[in-house]
Amino acid sequence: MTRFVLNPALSWLTPFMKWAPGLTRRDAKADLIAALTGAIVVLPQGVAFAVIAGMPPQYGLYAGMIPAIIAALFGSSRHLVSGPTTAASVVLFSALSGFATPGSADYVMLALTLTFMVGVIELSLGLARMGALVNFISHSVVVGFTAAAAVLIAAKQLKYFFGVDMNSAGHLHEILIEFGRHVIEISPAETLVAAVTLLTGIAVKRWVPRIPYMIVAMLVGSLLATAMNRWFGDFFGDAIATVGALPSTLPPLSAPTLTLENIRDLAPTALAVTLFALTEAVSIGRSLAARGGYRIDGNQEFIGQGLSNIAGSFFSGYVATGSFNRSGVNYEAGARTPLAAILGGVFLMAIVLLVAPLASYLPKAAMAGVLFLVAWGLIDFKEIRHILHSSMRETSVFLVTFAAALFLELTFAIFAGVLLSLVLYLERTSRPRIVTRTPDPRSPGRAFSSDPELTQCPQLRFLRLDGSLFFGSVPHVQDAFDRLRAEHPEQKHLALIASGINFVDLQGAEALTDEAQQRRANGGDMYLIKVKQRVWDMLGQCGCMEDRDDRNVFQSKEAAIRGIYQKLDKSVCATCEAHIFSECSR
Known part of the structure; x- marks a missing residue:
């Protein structure tokens, strides 16, 4: 009997054959535990990221299902977990809110179309063996953009943290000015729930780090809001607003709308998101690979990320990339192979079917408190100090990206940071x-x-x-x-x-x-x-x-x-x- 051997030129179709045949029961058990831990942790994160992106809350969970499975199957990292991220969500909201009302059917359609376009660009770059492109994007661009995104996340959650009915769109200074106009409308009840959620998360993260602090913080905030609505509703006035019940269904089928108008409007954003998403995914993958004692293939990661976003656009998932939080949890939980990320996506589907209706008890104020924690965790103070003290060139790249993200468009911030880092690189190489x-x-x-x-x-x-x-x-x-x-x-x-x-x-x-x-x-x-x-x-x-x-x-x-x-x-x-x-x- 002749054994079938795949053409080496098509090896990108079966990267999982490098680890699947050697999978042991011990590996599978470790991956199973890591997958269950990751699926639980992503619940509050997925909802939070969807809120940041202006998407209905369930779409944050959908983006962590099929895309995570596809990225694990076709990527090269053993520990990278793909899904919705803070940075991608912020860029999505910034780019699409000018074309449609966040949360509306048109907005979701544009998000799915953008996701498909990003996936096609990522896949094309991977097939063209352009994985080395991310090496030309300075790390200072990523640090500056992420820090600015964190500030914007916190600013956009002020309305929910303090229970103020205000417009949170626009740049940082516009949000702060708008908040100042409504400061006298602050709701004591919503502020109390948000503050207790925030402090609970800080306490759990500091003193009981083994327990998922986001889940504990949101449970405490939800219980407090439920008690206040039931027993102290008359005292505080209006009931504390909640996220509302999530549909307990698997990701519904969807499709991008590839009209010439949509492609023209979304092309700059698609390119910017692609650059940042690939940099984020490959950076996380390389970091975890270094700790795990193996190497990743940048081209294969491009292919895996591209296929995951293309698939996600047909299963109600918006832009997914390597997740700092989920990948870190996956590694720390003892994952050994990509099977952990695959099972994590499967477990998330099962959990959503069981607990999605309970989101009707989740207060928006508690979500805001958790997002304040997420924002704080995104700012890499140690790396920022290192950049500021080590190089004037990298400092200028960091500051330009940071300022542009805060006061200009986020997509422009990415391009400005990348362009400046390339200019400085060329200036350095042009003077041997x-x-x-x-x-x-x-x-x-x-x-x-x-x-x-x-x-x-x-x-x-x-x-x-x-x-x-x-x-x-x-x-x-x-x-x-x-x-x-x-x-x-x-x-x-x-x-x-x-x-x-x-x-x-x-x-x-x-x-x-x-x-x-x-x-x-x-x-x-x-x-x-x-x-x-x-x-x-x-x-x-x-x-x-x-x-x-x-x-x-x-x-x-x-x-x-x-x-x-x-x-x-x-x-x-x-x-x-x-x-x-x-x-x-x-």
């Missing part, structure tokens, strides 16, 4: 380090040194270039060459130590050729030392190397000095007292 190197007679074997006090050879200058020589860095390198010729015209020979050059493009090769020709016209020459094979191949392919250039390339400094010394003007050497090289004394 160029240092003068000189043999040090004080060291054994006259080792090369960058000490500026060392005497230079009157005819020969050694330079080391650290960085790529491409179109962006050519002007900087040419300026250095011009300045050297102008300040030291007597040093007609130039030896370029190329061990730090990893890449040369056509313009870079032409710059080297131009410099060699100018030095030959002045009676000198240029030489390359320790050229990497890849760079040598590039120089050959562009046709910039002449036959005589081959004789000017050396693979060691000793060979270069011996060869170049023969070409120096011996009349100058006769009166030179520097004796830079060992050959000078012969």
Whole structure:
């Protein structure tokens, strides 16, 4: 019987075959416990995230079911759990609230369409092997955006925390101004429920960290609100508003509405959400993989996230990505394989069927208290301090992203942070380090040194270039060459130590050729030392190397000095007292 072997080019279709055949009973038991823990924890989170996104509460739970299963099956991480997240929810609300009323049928339709578009972009990037793209998004962008999202979450929950009937749309300053206008309408009952929920969550998280603090906090808040409505309703006046009963059903089938108008309106948001969602998922996956002692495949994660969102759009799930909270809980609960995330999605379906009606006892004020906790937990104060103290470049990226997210559109904040980080990266790579190197007679074997006090050879200058020589860095390198010729015209020979050059493009090769020709016209020459094979191949392919250039390339400094010394003007050497090289004394 012939055994079927899948074409390696299609291996992305069955990544689960790498871990499923080796699954043991011990692994399955650990995954089962982790899955049950994760399913319980996601209940309050899913509802909270849906509220942030402007979606009906049950959609936050739907987004944690089918998408989580698909992402686990087709991803490469053993511990990453996908589902709704705070950042994705904030972006969703910010982008869609201008097109439709949050919670309305049109709003849900747009959310599902956006989810499908994000999934298609993610899948396309994965199939195109573009997983390395997230490496170009500075971590400071993620930190700044997440911190700003946390502030916005808290600001948008002020109306529920204090029981104020106000418009919580808009930017931070607009929300605060609107709250100031309604501050005299604060409800003591709603504020008490929210405050007790918040303090309960803080206490449980600090003193009993093994217990899911969100669930305990919401239970306490719900019981308090129920008691106040029943026994103290006359004293406090209006009844405390609740979320309302959730439908105890599995995710209903749905479909995106791919009209040209929707695609045009949602395209910028889809791209921004894709960038952030993939960065978030891959970052979490890599972090957990490092702790678990394995590696993840960025391209496969792109594919897994893309398929999960495409599937989610047909099962009433809005944009899902790697979840900080669920993935962390999954890891800490002892998960060993992606089976934990798969079972977590299945268990969540079963739990929703049983407990969804109980949401009618969940106060909106308690939800606000929990979301205050979520917002506080999102701000990585340690990493922010590290950024502020370590690098001006990263500080500027962080501050631009943070400020843009607070006072401009969230999608623009992501693009602004990414663009600035790329500009700073290009600025850094366009100015490769160029240092003068000189043999040090004080060291054994006259080792090369960058000490500026060392005497230079009157005819020969050694330079080391650290960085790529491409179109962006050519002007900087040419300026250095011009300045050297102008300040030291007597040093007609130039030896370029190329061990730090990893890449040369056509313009870079032409710059080297131009410099060699100018030095030959002045009676000198240029030489390359320790050229990497890849760079040598590039120089050959562009046709910039002449036959005589081959004789000017050396693979060691000793060979270069011996060869170049023969070409120096011996009349100058006769009166030179520097004796830079060992050959000078012969």
